[in-house]
Amino acid sequence: MKIIRIVLQLLVLYGFLLIGEAIQTLLNLPMPGSIIGFLLLFLVLLLKIYPLEWIDVGATFLLSFLSLYFIPATVGVVEYGPLFSGKGVLLLPIVIISTLLTMAAAGLASQTTANRSTAGKEEM
Amino acid sequence: MEFSPVAALFAALTIVIYVIANFFYLRFRKTPLNPVLTATVSLVLILVVFDVPYETYMKGGDWIATLLGPAVVALAVPLYKHRKLLQDNLMPIAVGIVAGVVVGLISGTLFTMWLGFSEELIYTVLPKSLTTPVAMQVASTIGGIPSLAAVFVMVAGFTGILFGPYLLQMLGINSPIGRGIGLGTSAHGLGTAKAFEYGPEDASMSSVAMTLSAVLGALLSPLVAWLLI
Known part of the structure; x- marks a missing residue:
């Protein structure tokens, strides 16, 4: 079922975000935890530790509505x-x-x- | 995050307006109909007309904005898919992005300082060339105003798509790599949409540039802020 794969992969993305945020807090880094999560995901993909197939549909799904997520912020104008x-x-x-x-x-x-x-x- | 009928109402309203805005954009494909712009203007009008404080709206807005974090992480996937392109053009991409990000961060900071704006506003203008989710998180990390940063990101994006083609032509930037890296580094997602009109190679370059310049910008912003301010 595609929908279940998407949901599971979204949870994985959220997991990378949480790890990134934990690293940011732990090392007191001046950059967003999401960027650290991004770098980690890119690294495990490059090193073939984590296969693309286990994240592809979830990431593509999430990114296809990217502009929706920042509308609440732009309304702040x-x-x-x-x-x-x-x-x-x-x-x-x-x-x-x-x-x-x-x-x-x-x-x-x-x-x-x-x-x-x-x-x-x-x-x- | 708050779970209340009011929050659910505003979250649903945002999604419905976004869907309608997208429908109109896909139907007519005109720059002024950019869905972020039309959805923002519609929601602002609704808040003003019904006298709803932004704080109340954000009870629902927060539900949607929560997805920004995982979306930034997800950007690793398209970058990974473009790894061959990145590998084959490593030097031109790296040199272009470093040059663009450094010029963007420093010029934005200096201009804002020279006109005597507060530190909070300098930190808000600083991440304007980065893709919105990253720019907002950078602004909040270094002490700027995230929602205002998102507005400047939109201004940067529209600058890129409206004036970019003239600037590129004037400077003799006529290769897919030059155009793609120029548009993606300065005008993020909107620039990448423009790059699609030149061709798929421009678009891939721009998409890679958007992601890499966001990462580099997130790393360099605190440094530039610390050095100049």
């Missing part, structure tokens, strides 16, 4: 009306310009590196 009617509106151009700089840096750096490595291979 309702509390920040006064911020954006004042000086806070300047935060918008900050985010826009910084995003464009990010894209330029990431795009140019990866494309240049890729071209350089192909050029290197052709010379050999």
Whole structure:
């Protein structure tokens, strides 16, 4: 039964989250427990300790509604009306310009590196 | 988490509105109909019109937001499936993501500082390029406001899909790897949706970039905050 596999795999994902959060608390790390859980899952998949088939449908199911889970948070903007009617509106151009700089840096750096490595291979 | 009829009502309302918003987006495929945007605006209007405090709404909203944690863990699965692509292009991907994440974190922090915003707001702007679930958790870890961070993440995403194609063209970024890494690192999931329009290779690159830049951003955010503020 697919539904049972999905539910079981969701519980496994939740288990990785709990382990990640426990590690975060234990070592007092300044990063979210979910990221630690993510790294652990990626590691056990890479090392073939845990097979992809035992997590695939659950993860794919959960991620297909990803944008739903943060809607309650974005609705929180309702509390920040006064911020954006004042000086806070300047935060918008900050985010826009910084995003464009990010894209330029990431795009140019990866494309240049890729071209350089192909050029290197052709010379050999 | 609270189990009450009010909580159940708002959780159900959020899901119903999300389903309707998705239906309209899939039907017409126009950027302004992005389901996160239309669902958020609809719910905000409902709260304002019926005079419901956000705190009351969140009794149900929390039920849904609980899924953010396991969803971040689940991102390991698509990354694992793209491991061949990652392995074959390790250097360009790594260099691009490091450059983008560092420029994004530092520029956002400096601009916000220069305009004299409070530390809490600097920490809130800092994770804007990371995918929403990660950005919210990073904001709350370093002392920002998670729900406001989610709003800035959306602004970053829309910047990427609205202005990104012009910027990429202007800078001569015309390879799947350059476009994909650029869009995914700066505009996360929305950028990845845009990358799909260029082609499957752009989309895979963007998806890998979105996940890796979120991880790198989560690791570097506390460091940047500590160094600059």
